[in-house]
Amino acid sequence: MVTGAPDDDQRQDDPAADSSRDGDDATAGSLHDRLSSARDDFEHRVDRARDQFDATNERIKKRTGRDLFAAIGVGVLAAAAVLASLLFVKWAFAILAVGIAALGVFELTRALQARGRRIDLVPQLIGAVIIVSAAFWFPTAVHWTAVFVTLAVIIVWRVLVQMSARDGRVYASIFSDIIVGCFIPLYVPFLASSALVLVRQDGGEMWIIAFLLVVVVADTAAYATGLSFGRHKMAPRISPGKTWEGFAGAAVVSNIAGIAAAIFLLGIPWWTGIIIALALLGSATMGDLGESMIKRDLGIKDMSSWLPGHGGVLDRLDSILPSAVVALALFHFLSPLGAA
Structure with missing residues (x-):
């Protein structure tokens, strides 16, 4: 009597094999359904997030033009x-x-x-x-x-x-x-x-980083605060988007940035960070309003459209240009305190 693996007819007639195969098919089908459901749910969430993203961006663009x-x-x-x-x-x-x-x-x-x-x-x-x-x-x-x-x-x-x-x-x-x-x-x-x-100057690169940090943080804080809470216009004839609420937000955040820059970047007393912040906040605001006045006199919104979301190069330099002079003056007055 020869023993060995059952032939195809025997396997096809085996109830246990059929039952096992049905169970595997059911398991595979269930796993496939779960994966399909998870994929569909993920795609739905992505689509919803994209829609929310686009809607938020459109609201901001409608209000600020950016x-x-x-x-x-x-x-x-x-x-x-x-x-x-x-x-x-x-x-x-x-x-x-x-x-x-x-x-x-x-x-x-x-x-x-x-x-x-x-x-x-x-x-x-x-x-x-x-x-x-x-x-x-x-x-x-x-x-x-x-x-x-x-x-x-x-x-x-x-x-x-x-x-x-x-x-x-x-x-x-x-x-x-x-x-x-x-x-x-x-x-x-x-x-x-x-x-x-x-x-x-010796250590001048750190002063550049510090003054850019304060100016950019102030500009961003003014934008965000003004967008969220702005009610009272600062100079409606020159720059309708600027508000006193935005200026107040910029003052608070720029002081925090100035103190942090004084301690961690410049190695000078913390209180000098307040002086740096207030001086740069004033120069950045005047620079922003000054360029807005030039554009209003020229009858244009942006100097160009080279930088997406920003306008032109000068539209980004408006607050930085006068602040560079102020930063140079602050360096000569305050940097000796770092060696004290």
Whole structure:
């Protein structure tokens, strides 16, 4: 008698095997159903979260005219680039500053030209590069010389171009164009160059990080607080979105950031953080209102649309440019306290 595995007919007729196979099929079917249900539930939750995300973003865009989440993404990338250059390669920060200042000058010049101002782009861009570069790579005397030479070139350039144009413009208009043309290098590259003068100092990179931290935190807190609780307009004719509630929120949060920066970044007494915060809050607010006044006079909302959620380069530099000068002054007054 030969023994061995049952043949196919025997397996098919075996009730126990059929029962086991049915049980396996049922288990597999139940597992598949659970996985399908879990997947459907997950997809439903994702769709609902996306809808809520889009609805929130649309409400914010409707109220502020900004794409908040695009702005956050651009801000994170910009912050990473600035921090990396400051902490590892200072000359990379200088190159970045030169490029940003040139873009800011380009934006402002184009906006003024669109309003009929005769502004010459070439000397503006050359002057911006020279002023910002001189602040980092050359002595202070060269930096100041670059500023005055740039202003002189802008004036002479405009006069020569106007003489060859023969378009009948009156002297008052020509003089006005010259004044506005000289304002651009003083507003953008000269103020920006203060940050490069600061970064050249011993420990200057930490002061740059500290002042950017306070300004960005103040700007963000003003935006969030004003969006949530803003009722009383600060300067409705200049910047309708600014509120006193937003300013109060910025004051509280910037003081916290200033104290933290003084202790952990600058190594100076904690109370100096309050001085830093209040000074930078004032300069950032004035810078923001000042650029808003320029845009309102030009009849535009943003200087450009290069930065999603932010507008243009100058729309992000408005509070930073004057604050760079204040940060440089604070460095000279307060940094000796760190050695005390």
